[in-house]
Amino acid sequence: MVHKTANAQLDQLNTLGFTAQASWLVTAEKPEELPEVFDFALSQALPVFPLGGGSNVIFQGNLEAVVLQQKPHALDWSENRVSELLPNEVLLRVPAGYAWQQLVLDTTNKGYFGLENLALIPGQAGAAPIQNIGAYGVELADSLQAVEGYWLPEKGQPAKFDILAAKDCGLGYRDSRFKQDWKGRFVITALQLQLSKQAEPRLNYADLKARLAIKKQQLEAVNQPLPALIAEVVTELRRSKLPDPAKLANAGSFFKNPVISKQQAEELLKLYPDIPHYPATNGCKLAAAWLIDQCGFKGTKRGNVGVHDQQALVLVHTGGGTAKDLLALAEEITSAVKSRFNVQLEREPELVAV
Ligand code: NAP
Numbered sequence: 001m002v003h004k005t006a007n008a009q010l011d012q013l014n015t016l017g018f019t020a021q022a023s024w025l026v027t028a029e030k031p032e033e034l035p036e037v038f039d040f041a042l043s044q045a046l047p048v049f050p051l052g053g054g055s056n057v058i059f060q061g062n063l064e065a066v067v068l069q070q071k072p073h074a075l076d077w078s079e080n081r082v083s084e085l086l087p088n089e090v091l092l093r094v095p096a097g098y099a100w101q102q103l104v105l106d107t108t109n110k111g112y113f114g115l116e117n118l119a120l121i122p123g124q125a126g127a128a129p130i131q132n133i134g135a136y137g138v139e140l141a142d143s144l145q146a147v148e149g150y151w152l153p154e155k156g157q158p159a160k161f162d163i164l165a166a167k168d169c170g171l172g173y174r175d176s177r178f179k180q181d182w183k184g185r186f187v188i189t190a191l192q193l194q195l196s197k198q199a200e201p202r203l204n205y206a207d208l209k210a211r212l213a214i215k216k217q218q219l220e221a222v223n224q225p226l227p228a229l230i231a232e233v234v235t236e237l238r239r240s241k242l243p244d245p246a247k248l249a250n251a252g253s254f255f256k257n258p259v260i261s262k263q264q265a266e267e268l269l270k271l272y273p274d275i276p277h278y279p280a281t282n283g284c285k286l287a288a289a290w291l292i293d294q295c296g297f298k299g300t301k302r303g304n305v306g307v308h309d310q311q312a313l314v315l316v317h318t319g320g321g322t323a324k325d326l327l328a329l330a331e332e333i334t335s336a337v338k339s340r341f342n343v344q345l346e347r348e349p350e351l352v353a354v
Helices: 031-043 100-109 206-222 226-241 262-271 288-294 323-341
Strands: 003-009 021-028 048-050 057-059 063-070 089-095 144-151 160-165 186-196 249-253 277-280 283-286 305-307 314-317 350-352
Touching: 021 031, 031 048, 031 063, 031 144, 031 186, 048 186, 057 323, 100 226, 160 186, 206 226, 262 283, 283 288, 288 323, 305 323, 314 323
Parallel strands: 021 063, 048 063, 057 350
Antiparallel strands: 003 021, 089 186, 144 160, 144 186, 249 314, 277 283, 305 314
């Protein structure tokens, strides 16, 4: 059943904790109810804004929209999704409203590899393909097979349910077609993931590898599956650096790590030999946190917003602030990094104004 609330408060539905009201908050229990939601929005002459865990949005004010939330359902582990051709692979269907961290716990506790490096990322599964979530050298694209969802009607084409192959979704570094040319056109209702029963830990990140080595004995002691142990180590690492949004409002990494040309990287390395840099598809990736830290922003406070004192990539809101305050601080940081390093930072969370 579709549940509707008028003039709904969204303060608790965005991890930055900004005050905002939606014209309507509508909860759909199953994908088949989406046509009813869109008909309702049409009758109100309002757009539909799908909202997941609210961990990657910046609300700039009230939303003149029908905000859509999808209820979580059980995972589909059905046996016919375990391919006989690939005995070590598991195909899993995940409803959009399923909490990402719960998914990581469920799959890694069964001993399946694929999502363990992505532990403790906030939000719901349905939002994961939009920015192709990633951490510790792994991204969703590595496991994603297909995305199920609903196309909105346009240019004389009726609305329809569809299944999109992951390779057609333009998944890149914190990017996809869902935030580019498909923005506002497709509502994700479920993910199809391919996981593996075969041990394939990805431990390129130095601190993950080091901490896992220390905890490895635990594996024998409690008979914990290796992917679950890796997920636990990732969780500990993240907890040690990142603020818990329930205690200190934030939206995770506020900036993407910039990718610059190899030539520019070489020039910067002459000036700053310690600058952390990593090979990237189109050049060289820099650590945005390091650049921000070098400009002296770690722990900075500007009224009710600031830069986290453990991780310069995370901007925080201590209460009573607004998106305007946060964007002003982001602009101050972006300008400082640009003038010192000639590197342009790009925002990661979506600025919402409807
Ligand atoms: P870190 O280990 O201090 O490293 C700083 C940056 O250097 C990271 O952002 C990472 O880029 C890059 N890096 C480090 N080792 C690398 C390697 N072996 N190969 C390629 N790149 C490497 O990073 P951290 O801040 O503690 O974050 C750890 C992981 O969690 C990172 O992957 C980060 O992206 C992820 N994370 C994601 C979010 C989010 O909201 N999406 C929030 C916090 C952290 P990458 O970011 O490209 O991995």
